[in-house]
Amino acid sequence: MVSSGFSTLFYKEVLRFWKVSAQTIAAPVLTAMLYLLIFSQVLEDHVKVHGLPYTVFLIPGLVMMSVLQNAFANASSSLIQSRVTGNLVFVLLAPISHREFFAAYVLASVVRGLVVGMGVLLFTAGFASPSFAEPGWILAFAVIGAALMGSLGVIAGIWADKFDQLAAFQNFLIMPLTFLSGVFYSIASLPPFWQQVSRWNPVFYMIDGFRFGFFGLADHSPWLSFTVAAGCLIIMMAVTLSLLKRGYKLRT
Amino acid sequence: MTAAVRIVQATKRFGATLALDRIEFDIAQGEFFGLLGPNxxxxxxxxxxxxxLVKIDSGRLEVMGCDVRSDYRAARRQLGVVPQELxxxxxxxxxxxxxxxxxxxxxGRSAARDSWIDEILEHLDLTPKAEANMRTLSGGMKRRVLVAQALVHRPPVIVLDEPTAGVDVELRQTLWQFIHRLNREGHTIVLTTHYLEEAESMCDRIAMLKAGCMVALDTTRNLLDRSARRTLRLRTFADLSEMPGGGQPQGDGWWIFSFEQFAEIEPLLACIRAAGGEIAELEINQPDLEQVFIRIMREQEQVDG
Known part of the structure; x- marks a missing residue:
């Protein structure tokens, strides 16, 4: 499956975000830092979660939120820009299969998500240092989460015809899913109703599993979180590949 | 020999609009082929x-013998497309x-790739702009890059969709020289253009489309010969109103006669001389593709009407 067409498209997608790294890497790292600064200042002396200082608890959630949001942003913004300006035609004219197209966009999204996540982790180290109890889980949830959001970004980038439609997708779906996923709190602190609601949010399992990798403790077993996250990824991949195979909005 | 392009009963609808109605023709390898029609x-x-980029509802399309659906990788490698949009x-x-x-x-990365890219850049006068960002280029320069992109994989079939729309004279000449060179080297060229004089001067064969239907397909020469009459315009102060051949007075001594074959001219001139006329000026106007195009489109309107 892997041909030079795939590797060039993947390289192009990575180079695209790298060339504007102030906007695609530095800006989200700064945003995460501001969250950390404000929440840790307000809550550090008042809140402990799972017996951990609040700042330490917060860092993995912020890292994962940045991974997910940037993985989504990479594929979706690249695709809508290419569609609106028309230059996606150069990819569509090439002998690149729908699987290669999918793989290139999603893998580039994973790279962007991981680069931003590592940036957030690096810069937050000045505030507090979380442990790395199970690094395998950290990597697994980061990659699965980024791939899932990259895949969702491909769908959004193809579905949206205008930038405001993509903004709506981002504001009304991605933001609520990531903010209401336990980034800033443990769901054990929520009322029972909202605990139940959170359990229907797949992003909650990604954050929870990712956090388990750091502390060795979380709201749920990492295996349950892994099963839900991997299951969602498989479903999302199947939907995205099916749309690409049909040429949805790309090949009329 | 395998056709460069084979179109068999290609039909495509966009909702209620029939965009292509059972289009069928071949383009031979090495041909310079024109595809004309109104917007x-x-x-x-x-x-x-x-x-x-568009999936036909029925029919079959092949590029160098490769089906564009079932063998799309091979078909796309054979084809270089210069899109209409900048x-x-x-x-x-x-x-x-x-x-x-x-x-x-x-x-992939290779000396052959880089030297071919350098060659394309040079032939399209893009070498000084090779390291410039695409955003900084003028419209004409961007158009040249589009042509370069279509050629970068050395496709045997090159499709140019309105390549000279909004392009200055200098670029047109540079572009056509390069395209002619490619055609001489054996590349098949398929051209759509609104500049009919370009199609007339360059294309061996032309297909004309209207509202999704093919209304003409012939060599450029045959289209010009069969579809439009030549005119003889002459200036004399003799009265030619009674002349056989139906001359039309144009004022100031000018008359226009229509004819199909050059052999009709000498009898006409003999008649004028016999009538005592002396020819002060004379010019022959050949039919051009624009006349042919307008005539075929009008005929089609009458058929449709």
Missing amino acids: GAGKTTLISALAG VFDPFFTVRETLRMQAGYFGI
């Missing part, structure tokens, strides 16, 4: 279908753009 005729739809990726330089495009077609 909305189906030219870009047909080209897009060949390139795999599109570019603002993140990259001209050279990066061309290297990426080569990469999409499976052409």
Whole structure:
């Protein structure tokens, strides 16, 4: 499956975000830092979660939120820009299969998500240092989460015809899913109703599993979180590949 | 020999609009082929279908014997398309753009790739702009890069969709010289253009489309010969109103006569001399493709009406 067409498209997608790294890497790292600064200042002396200082608890959630949001942003913004300006035609004219197209966009999204996540982790180290109890889980949830959001970004980038439609997708779906996923709190602190609601949010399992990798403790077993996250990824991949195979909005 | 392009009963609907209605023709290898028609005729739809951007509802399309659906990788490698819209990726330089495009077609980093890119850049007068970002180029320069992108994988069949729309004279000449060279080297060229004089001077054969239907397909010479009459315009102060041949007075001594064959001229001139006329000035106007085009389109309107 892997041909030079795939590797060039993947390289192009990575180079695209790298060339504007102030906007695609530095800006989200700064945003995460501001969250950390404000929440840790307000809550550090008042809140402990799972017996951990609040700042330490917060860092993995912020890292994962940045991974997910940037993985989504990479594929979706690249695709809508290419569609609106028309230059996606150069990819569509090439002998690149729908699987290669999918793989290139999603893998580039994973790279962007991981680069931003590592940036957030690096810069937050000045505030507090979380442990790395199970690094395998950290990597697994980061990659699965980024791939899932990259895949969702491909769908959004193809579905949206205008930038405001993509903004709506981002504001009304991605933001609520990531903010209401336990980034800033443990769901054990929520009322029972909202605990139940959170359990229907797949992003909650990604954050929870990712956090388990750091502390060795979380709201749920990492295996349950892994099963839900991997299951969602498989479903999302199947939907995205099916749309690409049909040429949805790309090949009329 | 395998046809460069084979179109068999290609039909495409967009909702209620029939964009292509059972279009069928072949383009031979090495041909310089023109695809003409008014806006909305189906030219870009047909080209897009060949390139795999549009899926036809029925029929079959082949490029160098490769089906554009079932054998799409091979078909796309055989085809270079210059799109009508002036599109570019603002993140990259001209050279990066061309290297990426080569990469999409499976052409990796190599000395052969780089020297071919240099050659294309030189022939299209793009060498001084090779390291410039695409955003900084003028419209004409961006158009040249589009042509370069279509050629970067050395396709045997090159499709140019309105390549000279909004382009200055200098670029047109540079572009056509290069395209002619490619054609001489054996590349098949398929051209759509609104500049009918370009099609007339360059194309061996022409297909005309209207509202998704093919209304003419012939060599350029035959289209000109069969579809329009030549005119003889002369100036004399003799009265030619009673002359056989139906001369039309144009004022100031000018008369116009229509004819089909050059052999009709000498008897006409003999008649004028016999009538005591002395010819002060004389010119013969050949039919041009524009007249042929307008005539065929009007005939089609009458058929449709």
